[in-house]
Amino acid sequence: MYTLEDLAEAKAELCTWLGRFDRYTGNNPQKYQSNIRTAQRKVSVIESSLRAVGAIPLSAVELLEKELDAAFPNAQNKQIVEYNGRNFQRRYWPVEKSRSGKSVVKWGKFWAEISLDV
Structure with a gap:
C-alpha cells in the first residue's frame, strides 16, 4: 500500500527526469524518455491506489x-x-x-x- 510520501517522492523523481531532459542539449530526442515514461507510470499507479483507498478524495x-x-x-x-x-x-x-x-x-x-x- 502506498502513502502520500510515496506519491511526493514519485513526483519528485518525475520532475528530476523532466529537468534532465529540459537541460539536455544533445541531438537525441529520445534521451531520458523511457525514464520519464516509467516515472509517469509510477505516479499514475500511486495516485490510482491512493484514490481507491480514499487517501486522495x-x-x-x-x-x-x-x-x-x-x-x-x-x-x-x-x-x-x-x-x-x-x-x-x-x-x-x-x-x-x-x-x-x-x-x-x-x-x-x-x-x-x-x-x-x-
Missing part, C-alpha cells in the same frame, strides 16, 4: 465516472447510455503510444455527457 466528476463504470462495465466506445435521466457517451483516447508512434500502448477512457436533441 475523488472529485464530483470522478465519483460520477465511478458510478457509470459500475452501472455499465461493458460499455463500448461511443456507446450512449442513460443514467439518472441524463445521457452519457463512453469515449476512449490513446494515453501512450509506442516509440514509433504507430501503435497504442495504453488507452484512457472517460464519460462525456451529451444531449440527444432530435
